[in-house]
Amino acid sequence: MSAISFPEPALAQQADEHAAPRAARRWYRQPALATGLVLLAVIVIAAAAAPLLTPYNPIKQNLGASLLGPSAHHLLGTDQTGRDTFARLLYGLRNDLRIAFIAVLAPFCIGTILGSIAGYFGGWVDTVLMRLVDVVVAFPFYVLIIALVFVLGPGERSIYIAITLVGWVSYARIIRGEILVAKRQDYVVAARSGGLSPIRIIGRHLLPNVITQAFIYAMSDIVQDILAIVTLGYFGLGVPPPIPDLGSMINDGQNFLTTHWQLTTFPGLAVVLVGLSLSLIGDGLADVLRPGHS
Amino acid sequence: MTGQPATPMLDVRDLHVQIAARNGTVRAVDGVSLGVASGEALGLVGESGSGKSMTLRAILGVLPPEATITSGQVLLDGVDLVPLSNSDLNRIRGPKISMIFQEPMSALNPVMRVGDQIAEGPRIHLGYGKAKAAERAQELMRRVGIPDPERRFRAFPHEFSGGMRQRVMIAIALSCDPEIILCDEPTTALDVTIQDQILRLLARLCTESAVSLIFVTHDLPVVAQICQRVAVMYGGQLVETGDVRDVLLNPRHPYTLGLVKSAPDVDYVRESLVPIPGSPPSLVTPPSGCRFHPRCSFVEEDCKVLPTPLRELSGGRATACLHYERAEEAVAADRAASADRGWS
Numbered sequence: 001m002s003a004i005s006f007p008e009p010a011l012a013q014q015a016d017e018h019a020a021p022r023a024a025r026r027w028y029r030q031p032a033l034a035t036g037l038v039l040l041a042v043i044v045i046a047a048a049a050a051p052l053l054t055p056y057n058p059i060k061q062n063l064g065a066s067l068l069g070p071s072a073h074h075l076l077g078t079d080q081t082g083r084d085t086f087a088r089l090l091y092g093l094r095n096d097l098r099i100a101f102i103a104v105l106a107p108f109c110i111g112t113i114l115g116s117i118a119g120y121f122g123g124w125v126d127t128v129l130m131r132l133v134d135v136v137v138a139f140p141f142y143v144l145i146i147a148l149v150f151v152l153g154p155g156e157r158s159i160y161i162a163i164t165l166v167g168w169v170s171y172a173r174i175i176r177g178e179i180l181v182a183k184r185q186d187y188v189v190a191a192r193s194g195g196l197s198p199i200r201i202i203g204r205h206l207l208p209n210v211i212t213q214a215f216i217y218a219m220s221d222i223v224q225d226i227l228a229i230v231t232l233g234y235f236g237l238g239v240p241p242p243i244p245d246l247g248s249m250i251n252d253g254q255n256f257l258t259t260h261w262q263l264t265t266f267p268g269l270a271v272v273l274v275g276l277s278l279s280l281i282g283d284g285l286a287d288v289l290r291p292g293h294s
Numbered sequence: 295m296t297g298q299p300a301t302p303m304l305d306v307r308d309l310h311v312q313i314a315a316r317n318g319t320v321r322a323v324d325g326v327s328l329g330v331a332s333g334e335a336l337g338l339v340g341e342s343g344s345g346k347s348m349t350l351r352a353i354l355g356v357l358p359p360e361a362t363i364t365s366g367q368v369l370l371d372g373v374d375l376v377p378l379s380n381s382d383l384n385r386i387r388g389p390k391i392s393m394i395f396q397e398p399m400s401a402l403n404p405v406m407r408v409g410d411q412i413a414e415g416p417r418i419h420l421g422y423g424k425a426k427a428a429e430r431a432q433e434l435m436r437r438v439g440i441p442d443p444e445r446r447f448r449a450f451p452h453e454f455s456g457g458m459r460q461r462v463m464i465a466i467a468l469s470c471d472p473e474i475i476l477c478d479e480p481t482t483a484l485d486v487t488i489q490d491q492i493l494r495l496l497a498r499l500c501t502e503s504a505v506s507l508i509f510v511t512h513d514l515p516v517v518a519q520i521c522q523r524v525a526v527m528y529g530g531q532l533v534e535t536g537d538v539r540d541v542l543l544n545p546r547h548p549y550t551l552g553l554v555k556s557a558p559d560v561d562y563v564r565e566s567l568v569p570i571p572g573s574p575p576s577l578v579t580p581p582s583g584c585r586f587h588p589r590c591s592f593v594e595e596d597c598k599v600l601p602t603p604l605r606e607l608s609g610g611r612a613t614a615c616l617h618y619e620r621a622e623e624a625v626a627a628d629r630a631a632s633a634d635r636g637w638s
Contacts, residue, residue, distance in 0.1 A: 122359060184358070186401035192356045194415050194466065195388035197381070204414075208405045 033284020039277035043270075047093040056084035058091040058244045067260055076262050079252060085263060092244035093270055099159060099239075100225040104218055106164040111171020112214055116202050118172065119179030130176070133169040141166060145228050146237065154237045163225055170221065171214050178210035212289045219282030223275045230271050246271055302329030302369075303506060304353070304391075304474050309366035311345070311352045318578040322348040322361065324530035327604075328508070330474060335500060335507040337517035337538065339553065340527035343574050346510040349527070350476045353508075354393055355383045371473075389419045392467040396479040398459035402451040408462050409435075409447030415469040434465040438495060457488035461495070468499065474506040481516060493520050514557040518542055526550045529575045529585035532604055536611030544625055546607060546618040548590045551625065584616065592620035 028034050046053060056074075062082030070077045076085035118129040136144070145162045152158035182188065183206065191201045232238040233247020241248065246267040253263025311323035323345045330336045338346050351357050353368050355375060368375040370390060375383065392415075395401035403411060412434055413427035422430060428447065435443035438461040451459055460480060467475050477496070481489040497520050500507055509521055517524050518538055525535040526549065534547040545551040552570035572589035575581050581588055587597040597616055604612040615621065 186395050186397055187403045189351075189356050190393070190395055190401045190463075190466070191403070193354050193387055193391075193393040195384040195386065195419060195470075196414070197384060200418070205403050205406070209403070 030284045030288055032280045033288060036277045036280025036282075036284055039273060040281060043093065043274055043277060044097065047090055047097055050087070050090035050094055054084060054087040054090060056087035058083060058088045059242045067256065069260070070262060076266055077260065079249075079263055080256070085249075085266065088244040088249060089246075089266055089270060092246045092249055092267065093274070095239060095244060096226055096229050096233075096246050097274070099156060099229055100222050103160050103163040103225050103229075104167070104222050106160065107167030107221070108171055108214060108218055110164065111168035111173075112175050112207070112211065114168065115172035115175030116179050116207060119176035120183055120198060120202055120206065126176070129172065133172055136166060136169045137173075139166075141224065142228060142231060146232065146235065149232055149237045154232075154240060156239055159229060159232060159238065163228065167221060167225070170217060174213050174217055175207075175210060178213050179206055182206050182210055216282055216286045216289065219278050219285060223278045223282075226271065226274055226278075301331065303332045303371060304328075304330045304508075305367075305369040306349070306353060307367040307369065309349065309352060309368065310364045311348050311357065311361055312364050313348075313358075313361040315360070315578065320577045321530055321580065322577060323352060324577075324580075325366075326527070326530075326532055328525060328532075330506045330508060332473070333500070333504040333506055334523065335497075335509055335521040337521035337524040338508055338510045338527060339512060339514065339517055339524060341512060341574050343577075344527040345530040345577075346527055347478050350393065350478050350508065350510055353476060354387060354391060355380070356387075356393075385419075388415050388472070389470040390472055391474050391476065392470070392472045393476040393478065394460075394463050394467045394480045397483050398456060398463050399451065399483075401463055402459060404451055406450075407448050408451055408454070409449075411451075412462065412465045412469055415466065419470045430469070431465070434469055435462075437468070437499070438462075438465045439491075440465070456484050457491060460484060460488075460492050464492075464495065464499070468503070468505075471503065472505065474508065477507055477509045477511075479511050479513075480509075482511065482513065489516070496520060514542060514553060526553065529580055530577055531585060531614065532612075533586065533602075533614040534612065535604065536607075536609070540609060540611055545621050546611060546613040547586075547615040548592050548621050548624075549586045551621045552589075584614070592617055592624075 060083065062078070065074075065078055065082040066080050068074055068078045068082075074084050074086065076089065078084055079088070114129055118126040144166050148162035148165060149158045152161060179202075188201060188205060191205045196205075229238060229245070230247035230250070233245040233249075234251045236248070236251070238247050239245045249267040250264045253260065253267070256263055306326060306328040309323055309326045310321070313320040313322050326345070326349055328336065328338075328349075338349065340346050348357070348361065351361075352363050353375070355378070357363070363376055366376065370386065375386065378386075402408065409428060409431050412431035413422075413424075416422040416430045417424070417427045420427075420430075432443040432447055435446065440446055440458060440461050446454075451462070454462065460483075463480070480496070481492050484492060493516060496507065499505065507520070509517065511517060521538050523536065524538045524541050526533050526541070526547065528549045534541060534545065534550045536546075541550060542554055545554055549570070552568075555568040556570055557567075570589055575585050575588070581598075583596070583598045583600055584590070584602040587593045590597065594617060600616060602614040602616060604614050606612050607618075
């Protein structure tokens with residue numbers, strides 16, 4: 001399919017030992033990873049440089065210029081209160097990306113810590129933590145997020161709390177599984193034989209060997225979080241109204257879909273591109289960091 | 295017990311280890327008693343699954359989660375290690391006992407620089423600072439014969455050959471100046487020339503720093519090369535102990551005799567390798583009486599019912615065989631037969 005990835009039987013033979021460093025050097029040869037990184041870089045730069053790319057304030061209304069079509073002044077036209085759609089798109093991306101990247105940190109850390117404790121120590125600690133995980137997993141992700149944000153009240157803080165409460169379980173499961181396998185490896189027994197404390201063994205010997213899996217999952221988790229943030233915005237449970245957000249833009253523009261399709265289409269397209277770029281990065285990372293699993 | 299040094303530094307008494315398995319309880323180690331004096335090297339030999347490695351791991355308290363020590367004592371300088379908590383044990387593992395593993399690749403952390411792995415012990419147990427621990431690691435690398443330690447210090451395990459990795463393992467084991475090193479088949483994964491280098495290195499380090507060794511292996515020539523005493527394990531029990539030359543040249547147990555006959559290169563005169571018939575016993579439902587009786591060519595009726603504890607013989611030896619004279623006679627007969635053919 002792709003012209004770039006030739007099979008390399010001679011290299012694959014001796015891949016096991018040396019694959020990791022060599023693959024790391026060739027990351028740019030992975031078409032998925034390279035495409036994803038470039039795409040994400042463009043989106044992130046555009047979002048970060050929003051004030052340079054558009055002269056308009058995304059919040060300031062101009063009722064005299066509402067629902068204009070695309071023009072040289074307003075690249076994507078204006079919405080019903082006369083705000084520039086392109087400006088709102090960039091600032092909306094900026095908010096949603098920021099929230100998503102921050103939101104993924106807490107579940108990543110909490111899940112990794114609890115997962116490694118459960119996996120390493122086993123016994124009742126493991127049983128209690130994993131039953132808790134089962135309870136959370138029993139609910140569909142979006143249903144639980146929406147319900148939690150509904151209870152906590154709309155806003156950025158509620159989004160962080162909801163995503164943390166729901167998101168940590170996946171990391172805990174992944175890390176626990178990896179640690180269950182890794183802790184039987186000789187180097188862990190060797191570390192125990194050297195009189196190292198469990199905390200040191202987990203932190204210095206186990207996690208560096210298994211954290212990759214959590215990183216790869218985090219890429220798809222960010223996609224899920226962005227979708228959740230957009231969905232919440234669409235339902236009016238996200239960041240409160242004047243602040244630009246892709247979800248609320250899609251909802252607001254829906255009423256004008258037949259006449260001003262650009263109001264919903266471009267925010268929707270932005271969500272798709274963000275999701276696509278992160279998924280490509282996740283896939284590419286998985287190939288690069290897990291040789292032999294491809 | 296005869297065959298044991300007067301004041302053993304490490305004294306294992308009647309050790310029992312059981313493993314919970316799906317088809318029942320495996321009695322992996324069933325009443326093993328060992329003593330190792332300061333500066334002595336003890337060989338622990340036996341087939342795969344005879345409980346050698348489990349004995350070592352029980353001594354260190356690093357058994358897999360499904361295995362437990364059900365009874366017995368592990369006395370190190372008079373202190374019983376079995377009832378100690380994990381954090382108490384962590385003050386002993388490293389500075390007093392350490393272990394060398396069979397597979398030097400899998401026993402090293404693949405994502406940690408070897409220098410850091412060697413320096414980790416001194417930093418924790420000896421309270422060394424970063425620079426001093428690094429210096430110590432480079433000194434150890436020099437001692438175990440790793441060339442260019444200043445540069446190799448920063449390398450990862452996959453950049454080393456098998457022999458060099460095993461040297462790193464030895465450096466880690468030595469890093470806190472232990473009194474005893476448990477070696478779990480440290481040369482099995484290496485090719486013969488490297489094996490010889492590593493054995494010489496271990497033997498030299500032992501005499502240099504008066505470290506004791508327990509050397510687990512199924513390779514009799516290796517035992518003959520490095521150990522002063524040997525203990526033979528079968529089915530989770532000791533069947534024969536004694537001085538290395540005595541035991542390997544004049545076995546007093548049919549199982550030891552079988553091992554010697556099935557091993558190449560032992561200083562025992564015979565015309566070809568003779569395998570031991572049958573397979574190792576199930577340790578879930580071990581045979582009654584002597585555990586070796588189903589495979590023994592000298593078996594008698596009482597072997598099938600009577601318990602077979604180690605019995606002391608002259609010359610600091612002990613055997614579990616009820617009819618050990620048979621083994622003795624077989625050795626003499628073999629020797630006479632080969633003398634007739636003009637060997638030896």
